[in-house]
Amino acid sequence: MIEVTTTHLQQLSAAELRPSARPLPAHARIERVTDISPEFSKFLYRGVGSGWNWADRLSLARHEWDSLMRTPGTETHVLYVNGAPGGYVELVSRAVEAGTEVEIMYFGLFPQCIGQGLGGALLTEGISRAWDIDTRWESLAPVTRVLVHTCSLDGPAAIANYEARGFSVFHTETENLVPGDGAAGMWPAG
Numbered sequence: 753m754i755e756v757t758t759t760h761l762q763q764l765s766a767a768e769l770r771p772s773a774r775p776l777p778a779h780a781r782i783e784r785v786t787d788i789s790p791e792f793s794k795f796l797y798r799g800v801g802s803g804w805n806w807a808d809r810l811s812l813a814r815h816e817w818d819s820l821m822r823t824p825g826t827e828t829h830v831l832y833v834n835g836a837p838g839g840y841v842e843l844v845s846r847a848v849e850a851g852t853e854v855e856i857m858y859f860g861l862f863p864q865c866i867g868q869g870l871g872g873a874l875l876t877e878g879i880s881r882a883w884d885i886d887t888r889w890e891s892l893a894p895v896t897r898v899l900v901h902t903c904s905l906d907g908p909a910a911i912a913n914y915e916a917r918g919f920s921v922f923h924t925e926t927e928n929l930v931p932g933d934g935a936a937g938m939w940p941a942g
Contacts, residue, residue, distance in 0.1 A: 753928045755904075759911055761919035762899040766883040768918040772872030776831075780838065780870060782877045785828045790817035793828060796840045800860035805905045825852070825889050829881055831861070831874045838865040841878030845885055851896035854882040859900070860907070871909070875917050 763769065776782065785792065794817060797809060809817065820826065825845030831838045839861035845854045856878055861871055879898060886892040900919065902910040915921075 856900040
């Protein structure tokens with residue numbers, strides 16, 4: 753077991769978004785996948801999360817993963833670099849008393865894209881799409897909050913990137929746990 757600290761951050765208004773000063777380079781683009789397959793979603797999840805102990809979804813059956821992706825108000829936005837996936841943002845919406853809140857459920861870059869200044873632009877796009885998600889899903893009320901959580905197992909720049917984009921911390925918790933192995937079965941040892 754290890755001690756893991758989880759930090760919860762939020763924005764309460766679209767006006768709180770501070771866009772990245774670095775635009776995407778010409779060889780990169782971000783695109784919403786409107787009909788994502790469980791296979792592509794799992795590929796993105798493993799490609800980004802295998803180095804950060806993302807394992808919570810690895811035990812899901814295909815139909816369970818598919819059900820998550822087909823939930824109304826769930827979207828996946830993919831960063832492509834030179835035509836290949838380089839990262840993604842998964843948004844999950846839920847109705848709350850005051851309207852709709854959107855959680856950035858997963859966000860990150862593939863290892864080869866880390867350190868190239870792409871994370872701020874991808875996060876900016878993800879937050880922008882979270883704030884206007886109700887314009888794409890008629891079942892959703894206006895968005896009143898965008899939230900995200902990160903933990904001490906995630907990349908060292910995570911909290912700084914969220915705060916640079918205008919998020920503020922609203923809760924922190926620490927617990928002892930056995931982290932999952934997000935890299936299990938990803939590549940043979942050696």
